[in-house]
Amino acid sequence: MSADETVDFDDITAAASRIGGRVHHTPVFTSRSLDAASGNQLFFKAENLQRCGAFKARGACNAIARLPAEAASRGVITDSSGNHGQALAWAAAQAGLACRVVMPADAPAVKQAAVAAYGAQIHLCTPTLAGRAEAVARLRAQMGACYIPPFNHPDIIAGQGTVALELLQAHPDLDALVLPVGGGGLMAGCAIAGQGMRPGLRVFAAEPTGANDAARSKAAGRHLPPDREHRSVAGGLLVGLGSLNWPSLRDRVEAVLEVEDAETLAAMRLLASRMKLVVEPSGAIGLAAVLSGRLPLRGARIGVVLSGGNVDLAQLGADAP
Amino acid sequence: MSADETVDFDDITAAASRIGGRVHHTPVFTSRSLDAASGNQLFFKAENLQRCGAFKARGACNAIARLPAEAASRGVITDSSGNHGQALAWAAAQAGLACRVVMPADAPAVKQAAVAAYGAQIHLCTPTLAGRAEAVARLRAQMGACYIPPFNHPDIIAGQGTVALELLQAHPDLDALVLPVGGGGLMAGCAIAGQGMRPGLRVFAAEPTGANDAARSKAAGRHLPPDREHRSVAGGLLVGLGSLNWPSLRDRVEAVLEVEDAETLAAMRLLASRMKLVVEPSGAIGLAAVLSGRLPLRGARIGVVLSGGNVDLAQLGADAP
Numbered sequence: 001m002s003a004d005e006t007v008d009f010d011d012i013t014a015a016a017s018r019i020g021g022r023v024h025h026t027p028v029f030t031s032r033s034l035d036a037a038s039g040n041q042l043f044f045k046a047e048n049l050q051r052c053g054a055f056k057a058r059g060a061c062n063a064i065a066r067l068p069a070e071a072a073s074r075g076v077i078t079d080s081s082g083n084h085g086q087a088l089a090w091a092a093a094q095a096g097l098a099c100r101v102v103m104p105a106d107a108p109a110v111k112q113a114a115v116a117a118y119g120a121q122i123h124l125c126t127p128t129l130a131g132r133a134e135a136v137a138r139l140r141a142q143m144g145a146c147y148i149p150p151f152n153h154p155d156i157i158a159g160q161g162t163v164a165l166e167l168l169q170a171h172p173d174l175d176a177l178v179l180p181v182g183g184g185g186l187m188a189g190c191a192i193a194g195q196g197m198r199p200g201l202r203v204f205a206a207e208p209t210g211a212n213d214a215a216r217s218k219a220a221g222r223h224l225p226p227d228r229e230h231r232s233v234a235g236g237l238l239v240g241l242g243s244l245n246w247p248s249l250r251d252r253v254e255a256v257l258e259v260e261d262a263e264t265l266a267a268m269r270l271l272a273s274r275m276k277l278v279v280e281p282s283g284a285i286g287l288a289a290v291l292s293g294r295l296p297l298r299g300a301r302i303g304v305v306l307s308g309g310n311v312d313l314a315q316l317g318a319d320a321p
Numbered sequence: 322m323s324a325d326e327t328v329d330f331d332d333i334t335a336a337a338s339r340i341g342g343r344v345h346h347t348p349v350f351t352s353r354s355l356d357a358a359s360g361n362q363l364f365f366k367a368e369n370l371q372r373c374g375a376f377k378a379r380g381a382c383n384a385i386a387r388l389p390a391e392a393a394s395r396g397v398i399t400d401s402s403g404n405h406g407q408a409l410a411w412a413a414a415q416a417g418l419a420c421r422v423v424m425p426a427d428a429p430a431v432k433q434a435a436v437a438a439y440g441a442q443i444h445l446c447t448p449t450l451a452g453r454a455e456a457v458a459r460l461r462a463q464m465g466a467c468y469i470p471p472f473n474h475p476d477i478i479a480g481q482g483t484v485a486l487e488l489l490q491a492h493p494d495l496d497a498l499v500l501p502v503g504g505g506g507l508m509a510g511c512a513i514a515g516q517g518m519r520p521g522l523r524v525f526a527a528e529p530t531g532a533n534d535a536a537r538s539k540a541a542g543r544h545l546p547p548d549r550e551h552r553s554v555a556g557g558l559l560v561g562l563g564s565l566n567w568p569s570l571r572d573r574v575e576a577v578l579e580v581e582d583a584e585t586l587a588a589m590r591l592l593a594s595r596m597k598l599v600v601e602p603s604g605a606i607g608l609a610a611v612l613s614g615r616l617p618l619r620g621a622r623i624g625v626v627l628s629g630g631n632v633d634l635a636q637l638g639a640d641a642p
Contacts, residue, residue, distance in 0.1 A: 027348055029370070048597040049350070269634060276369040276630035278597040309597035313590060317638020 004247045005188070006154045009196030012161035012189060019061040019159060022094060024050050026163075028170050031275050038290050041301045043174065044271075045167045048279045048309025052118075054236075055163050055186055055307050056087035056150070062159030063148050064091045072097055074144040079136050081107045081115070082236060083308055084150035089120035100145060102135045104128075151183030152242030161189025167303045168197035175300040178286040180307050181205040181214045181256065182237035184245025190305065191252035202297075205249065205256045206289035208232035208264065214241045214249055215256040233261045233315075236282030236308065257295060263288040271306065272316055280311035325568045326509070327475045330517030333482035333510060340382040340480060343415060345371050347484075349491050352596050359611050362622045364495065365592075366488045369600045369630025373439075375557075376484050376507055376628050377408035377471070383480030384469050385412045393418055398466040400457050402428045402436070403557060404629055405471035410441035421466060423456045425449075472504030473563030482510025488624045489518035496621040499607040501628050502526040502535045502577065503558035505566025511626065512573035523618075526570065526577045527610035529553035529585065535562045535570055536577040554582045554636075557603030557629060576617075578610040585609045592627065593637055601632035 029044045047055040064076065075098030078088050085101045092099035099120040103112060104127035112122055125135035140147055149156065163186065164177060177194050181187040191203045207214050211230035217223050223246040230238040241249065249256070264281045267288035271279045286304040289295060350365045368376040385397065396419030399409050406422045413420035420441040424433060425448035433443055446456035461468055470477065484507065485498060498515050502508040512524045528535050532551035538544050544567040551559040562570065570577070585602045588609035592600045607625040610616060 053597060272599050272634055272637075276374060276599040278593050278599060312638075313593055314638045316593075317633075317635040 006244050007157045007192055011158040012165055012193045015062040015158040016162045016165050018065045019058055022061050023057050025166055026050055033274050039298050043171050043303045045163055045305045047307050048283055052087045052090050053308055053310040054083040055160055056083040058162050059156035059159030060087040060091040063155040064095050066155045071146050076148050077139055077145040078148050079132050080150045081111050083310060085115050088148055089115050089118035093119040100139055151185030152244050157185050157189045160186040161193035163305055164190035164193040168194055174303045176202040176297055177303045178204045178206055178289055179305050180282055180285045181207050183239045184241045188245040188248035191248045195252055203253050204295055205253050206259050206285045207256050208234045208237055209258045209260050211238050212258050215258050218256045234264055234282040234285055257289040259285050259288045263292055278309045279306045280308045283307040327565050328478045328513055332479040333486055333514045336383040336479040337483045337486050339386045340379055343382050344378050346487055347371055354595050360619050364492050364624045366484055366626045368628050369604055373408045373411050374629055374631045375404040376481055377404040379483050380477035380480030381408040381412040384476040385416050387476045392467050395465040397469050398460055399469050400453050401471045402432050404631060406436050409469055410436050410439035414440040421460055472506030473565050478506050478510045481507040482514035484626055485511035485514040489515055495624045497523040497618055498624045499525045499527055499610055500626050501603055501606045502528050504560045505562045509566040509569035512569045516573055524574050525616055526574050527580050527606045528577055529555045529558055530579045530581050532559050533579050536579050539577045555585055555603040555606055578615055580606050580609045584613055599630045600627045601629045604628040
């Protein structure tokens, strides 16, 4: 455990026991044609087939299971309109807890519908950071509901780490992991789990060029905030790296690969055409990094986490080769 | 075994042993939301994740493994430009045999490229039935190569039956199977395997309205040829039912459901959006039949074969909800 990490390997194995029967143990797929294209042997952990279509179900489920009964009775709240919002709504419903999700008033109807379909109550707010924070604070005061953030929380990180735990259990002789990095919950949890299972495992992160605060932080040797508005097709990776996840990036990740959106979209379409898997851009960025040839790996056994599959099908088909 | 079937249960278990290490044992997926939408419990056999992207790899592999050494040395030939052509090219390459595929001169470049990528030699012919038959006959005479048809052959039928064998081994208590029907190799093999594993298993076939010779044959009680040019988005199901597969349709299949193309496309998009699986129209028709409400099943445990995933991504995304 790195000196200032808030999660250790045992937290992740405990999370795995806790959420075992509730989330899917997702399959690992291989592809001869993508192996040939990459010059490595790739093992794809298909979290696009996870409940709610993304790994986020793991962290949400773990965080909710860890709530003290008294806190749980007041329900949970979050302000993510993406995969974490859906995952928390789902996990709360499974546990019989109330869930409130703060969303900007201009959030797409389809995202509102997805959260509502899992039984959560939506609170629309002014579509600004201030409006969002104000709405969350008001609801927390009113309800006493526990706020569950999307990535900067030990229980979330431990839950996400179970992805690598399962992958290394199935393939204990991997040489490396390639993980998408946005807020860093998946990256940190999987780096801790992976190196806990296999000391010396090489860990790489993949990040959009247009949201490269993790790469900049790694280069600077200190945790830097985003230096401009993040832009990328990888909607799940637009957030800044969480403070709790910085130590894992600093101490466990060998390099952060910056990936162009065009590379990510091409990888997404390869996953659909060759492997018949619907993967969202944030989930395809790891393969894009591998295929870019910029990783210092040849003939290696590489675990690649396909983190989610919640993509507009029109985007999947647009400009397809 | 029906009196005039050419394949029995033992042929299928033998095929399973023969092809076991060569083709994928594909996973079975479930979906709570599609269960709720259908009012049944669905078990999806994901042959879209099979080698070459379709169940056809099974029959091709079995047929090639069954060739006497002397015949094998002269190679194999077929005239399918679809999934069977690719599957035979792949299976021949695996076995180190030469493969020739006759294709109409106007076959899409992408299909030619797919067959060529598996190492087969393409022979372009005049794009008419006569031109095709002439090219096949000429090549067979020249090379002495063995012709392996796409569905009307016992070894092909036995190979395709291994799909249901695996499905029933994983879920022995299914009440029903829903199978796409075109030439009928998959339908016949799976009906024989399924009812061999579980006597009394109810078997339904799903067929495009625009290619309904199986439904018409079933209604008439005798094997009828297509009565017009078949048209459907389900390109794999445009052929007429094979004579060897008619006895299984007659004796084992409870009903043939006719499905509109719009229903098939909607099911294809549901499989992509809810289950994150890329499935071609021919592979989605079984789910379309289940969701149509026209099957006499409620609260039943139904195996649905997703037969393949070779679809143009633009088609997957077009008009997506």
